[in-house]
Amino acid sequence: MLPLPFEFERPSTIADAVRSVEDSGDGMFYSGGTELLLAMKMRVIHTDRLIDIKGIPGLDRIALNDANDIEIGARCTHKKISSDPVVREHVPALSSLCADVANIRVRSVGTIGGNLCFGEPHADPPTLLAALNARLVLIGRDGTRVVHADDFIRSELETIREPDELLTLVVFPCPNGPVTYRRFKHGERPSVNVAMAWSMDAGKGTIKDARVRVGALGSRPQPLKVVEDALRGLRVREVRPAIEAVLTTALDGLEVNEDRHGGADYKRHLAGVLLLRNAEEAIAAGGGT
Ligand SMILES: Cc1cc2nc3c(=O)[nH]c(=O)nc-3n(C[C@H](O)[C@H](O)[C@H](O)COP(=O)(O)OP(=O)(O)OC[C@H]3O[C@@H](n4cnc5c(N)ncnc54)[C@H](O)[C@@H]3O)c2cc1C
The missing domain is CATH 3.30.390.50 (CO dehydrogenase flavoprotein, C-terminal domain)
Structure with a gap:
């Protein structure tokens, strides 16, 4: 089956992406599309506007910051995380988790942000990120808020994210134990x-x-x-x-x-x-x- 018709936008800033969702009423962020497009093709999800966030710079960065926290941009694919030197050195468990997600096609385009925001219970990253005491940074029309990974997924396919909030960053303390x-x-x-x-x-x-x-x-x-x-x-x-x-x-x-x-x-x-x-x-x- 094909999805119902929709508009497609490719903003270049977080502010424009947030505004596009807000303006459209039921617009949705589109990252790797591995969950979203399947659901749209099955017509389980319909939206009038897809807001592609791939063109927003800075969302696919991985770094160890000055506070000794590891920062992973929400647009990082499983493949990128699995091969990143910072992740490999400090959290090899996350590196091998991402190397085992799904199949090569999904790992190459599917992102950590999309995984978390979809709220699928049979997922790998949410469990490890909660154990790592990760925080998630959300930016929406009312500003920025930071929520704990433990609080983010409310129930099956449901998170506390508001529709206009873009998940931008996953942050957790660099582990000092196993x-x-x-x-x-x-x-x-x-x-x-x-x-x-x-x-x-x-x-x-x-x-x-x-x-x-x-x-x-x-x-x-x-x-x-x-x-x-x-x-x-x-x-x-x-x-x-x-x-x-x-x-x-x-x-x-x-x-x-x-x-x-x-x-x-x-x-x-x-x-x-x-x-x-x-x-x-x-x-x-x-x-x-
Ligand atoms: C065949 C198959 C096997 C899989 N196996 C596994 C597995 O073994 N383990 C596992 O953990 N996962 C698995 N997955 C899930 C996979 O990890 C996700 O499909 C992928 O990470 C989703 O990322 P995406 O960028 O494609 O999200 P998309 O499909 O683009 O988006 C998913 C949802 O999140 C929203 N969204 C995306 N990014 C953001 C953002 N930054 N801010 C706000 N909202 C956002 C979208 O609006 C949409 O609602 C599998 C998926 C498939 C299709």
Whole structure:
């Protein structure tokens, strides 16, 4: 099927892109088009105007800034992120995540911004970015706001972004401890994924803060607070038994959607396996005793 007719614009500034959406009523930003065009062809989504953001300079930049934060422009493709030297050096887990997204065609044009803004639950980056405590920078007619990745996806295919708000940047602190990511997939998209990031208290040789997120199970990435609390203050060698002690309670607290990726018990089991594999990798990478 072909999409219904629409207008096409290619603004060269963020302000013009925002204004175009506002003027058109139901205009939509168009980035790589890998989700949007499929949905328009299936006529699940219709818009009178597509606002192509490819011509806006500066949205595909990756850098380590003076505050030791890693900045990734929303127009960066999965392919670019996977091969970027800053990402490879400081967050290899994100580099390999992006190298495994979808297929080469989607990775070459699909962007991190489009992935986040579509709000598809069976996605990889939202889980890891939430574990990295990422912030997302949105620019709309009322100015700029910064939201936490944890708060951005509201539910399935729904985010807190207003239609006129352009996601411009993803920012997160450069990790100072192990960052791991594991996923299991039956098809092209993840059925379950788990991300873990912890920082060490160098003086004490213990874990200062841990962030663990489970994705694709429910409508949005979920924190495993029980595990995070159990890990705080531990030595690295104590991690695995501590996780095993709280695993059942932690998994029981998760929202799980039963779908073609599997039933609730199966998915919870997978999440537990992936969590322990993350822990093993983090233990090996984490140093300390
Ligand atoms: C076959 C296939 C397999 C896939 N497999 C995986 C997978 O394994 N893991 C995974 O995580 N993902 C997967 N995906 C999803 C893929 O990551 C996304 O399609 C891609 O990242 C979307 O980016 P895009 O630039 O093409 O977005 P578009 O299709 O251009 O846009 C998607 C949505 O986001 C909005 N949008 C885009 N950019 C912005 C912005 N900067 N600000 C505000 N709104 C914006 C658009 O208006 C639209 O609503 C798969 C997709 C396909 C088609």
